[in-house]
Amino acid sequence: MTALLAVENLSKRFGGLQAVADVSLRVAPGEICSVIGPNGAGKTTLFNMISGVLRPSGGRIIFDGIDLATISPWKFAAVGIGRTFQNLALFKHGTVVENILTGRHTHLRSTVLDAVVFFGRTRNEEIAARQRVEHIIEFLEIEHIRDAVVGTLSYGQQKRVELARALACEPKLLLLDEMVSGMNQEETEDIARFVLDIRDELGITVLMIEHEMRIVMDISDRIHVLNFGRKIAEGTPDEIRRDPAVAKAYLGGQRAEAMAKAGA
Known part of the structure; x- marks a missing residue:
């Protein structure tokens, strides 16, 4: 193989x-x-x-x-290629959902103008990204902390969020x-x-x-x-x-x- x-x-x-x-x-x-x-x-x-x-x-x-x-x-x-790090590399002031969404950047094709208008392709990409993030949240069983600020979570929970972000890039x-x-x-x-x-x-x-x-x-x-x-x-x-x-x-x-x- x-x-x-x-x-x-x-x-x-x-x-x-x-x-x-x-x-x-x-x-x-x-x-x-x-x-x-x-x-x-x-x-x-x-x-x-x-x-x-x-x-x-x-x-x-x-x-x-x-x-x-x-x-x-x-x-x-x-x-x-997706990766987690030995030392956590999360945005501590962002929520769990916001951190995971950053892993979707490689799949975004919208221009700055598209983002300003927020219509058509940008809106569809946003919907698809959030659907993917919700699937990952369910997969890793972190629904109960989805809206929590990452810096307030335990170390083990933060590690799971970092894993979720790595999975978000597919x-x-x-x-x-x-x-x-x-x-x-x-x-x-x-x-x-x-x-x-x-x-x-x-x-x-x-x-x-x-x-x-x-x-x-x-x-x-x-x-x-x-x-x-x-x-x-x-x-x-x-x-x-x-x-x-x-x-x-x-x-x-x-x-x-x-x-x-x-x-x-």
């Missing part, structure tokens, strides 16, 4: 620091893939290159047949950066369920960075492991669970060897 996303020998250097070195990975349509690794492994830098926040120092990113180096970063959302590929970080067990389980529904019901491919290994192992089809900017392993959850290189990266050499001898 042709990959929806193909990362080929990707590298990123910041002066003398090699943050990502010669990383390659493929994500097939309909997959839930995870990128894991210790802190400082280069995971977020990799996401920043895939989403256009950073330009690679070397290598290529091919998304849905498009070499992303040939288009402007602000067009990445338009070609089908991505083909959704990048989730530490979605369950800082959440309690119930919120974490809800997000895991939503990620599966996003793939199964909305048909969106998911690539996520996650430290919560229970979630990674439960819902991922494939896992890519980074350490010191390099990919050290790739496989199914069962394969990654048994990989000694992964255990060593997370636990250190002596402890990993002890666990292996103990049959852990």
Whole structure:
């Protein structure tokens, strides 16, 4: 099957620091893939290159047949890449609906004059955008906070609003950066369920960075492991669970060897 996303020998250097070195990975349509690794492994830098926040120092990113180096970063959302961020990037003084509506900007074709007149195409686009937002609100079960000011919401609720905004751009590929970080067990389980529904019901491919290994192992089809900017392993959850290189990266050499001898 042709990959929806193909990362080929990707590298990123910041002066003398090699943050990502010669990383390659493929994500097939309909997959839930995870990128894991210790802190400082280069995971977020990799996401920043895939989403256009950073330009690679070397290598290529091919998304849905498009070499992303040939288009402007602000067009990445338009070609089908949506993203959440590890640190929330919401408009805290806006309502939930207003924040989600900002994710619809890539689908708006009206001119400034159209907006002033608010007739024809502009009115139809506004109606379609609000219908889409209401569908997402229902999908993520946040009807009870739809009119709340985002800054007054709990951290877990704000994370769900950011997920809603990413879905509003109707991505083909959704990048989730530490979605369950800082959440309690119930919120974490809800997000895991939503990620599966996003793939199964909305048909969106998911690539996520996650430290919560229970979630990674439960819902991922494939896992890519980074350490010191390099990919050290790739496989199914069962394969990654048994990989000694992964255990060593997370636990250190002596402890990993002890666990292996103990049959852990």
